[in-house]
Amino acid sequence: MNIKLENISKNFNKRLIIEGVDLQVDFGKLVHIIGSNGSGKSTIFKIICKIIEPDSGSIEFSDQTQLGALIENPSFMEDMSLKKNLQFLGGIKKQFDEEKVIRLTERLGLDYDSKVKVGKYSVGMRQKMGIIQAIMEDQNLILLDEPTRGLDKAALAELKRLIEELIAENKTIIIASHDNLSELNFDEQYLLEEGRLQLN
Template sequence: MNIQLSSISKTFNQRLILNQIDFQAESGKLIHIVGGNGSGKSTIFKIICQIIEPDSGTVFLSDDVNLGALIENPSFIEDRSIKANLSFLGKIKKQFNEERVINLVSRLGLDYDNKLKLSKYSLGMRQKVGIIQAIMENQNVILLDEPTRGLDKEALAEFNKIIGELIEESKTIIIASHDNLADLQFDEYYSLEEGRLQSS
């Protein structure tokens, strides 16, 4: 399993966001991309997910890549419950394992049967739902954009445990954030500054 970006560039509103980016991810690696707000972290993820196209360069995903992603502010059916949202998302790929989903929801301190609309969820609660949808279908490549934003101490500790378990299952996980996430043991580190991605 492999992801490869070669000479990727992207401009928005005449501002060069990504400048000749080269990046590769292999199976079972925990990778960290550090960059400030607006540095282009989310843009890289959107290009990998083929949500947007680069202005130049090539994107290669091997045939066995099954992507799960939390990018920027996750979108949900705002007037529906967590159960309705996750079951709806699960039916798209027809890989919905409700037992696994209930376990993840419980581990992150949420109630699967809560009828509360997602529009009423706090930032941290929404972030938890975003994490769950990115990993609930046994995805083997997981992109997490600022995943710890809004998480309390208990949820952060559980998140770190879940990441460790996924790596043991040889999942590839790429986390983009503005801080160093010191509690996770990354295999590879990259910094994104002024459009350039550098191994560090």
């Protein structure tokens, strides 16, 4: 078991967002949570990342879990370059492998040495950066919130290859999106609707 959620519920301003969410995911599994915009997908991810606290329920991680996440509208230091941003993020845990990061940026069609400030990046470019920071430190539980948003066809194909490689390395990936992403071979798919999560 890599992660286990039990009876997770969350309200915002007396409005129920998610209720009684149960989810257990083992190492090496690719899981999909499908839900419309505003259904609570990002809320689940933020609770897992401890950005917000649930009103009830519990989360259990395995001792080996290293979490990486792309959550909606990833934020970066807008007045700095991609390189400076990724170096800063990688320096927090002192696990920055520059050669690996350069390979990832090349694969996703970004220029590692570009002097362009991230504030001028398109939605798709920011998504690519978010994907890179979620996987660049050898994380083994990876949360990807709407990872295909703004990506062109070549980047989508490369993302699919990256996901397949990570799963082959026994890493766990949970993807949340509003579409079915039929090009990926999910081990399990869940539908999040009216705050409830159920197998699809």
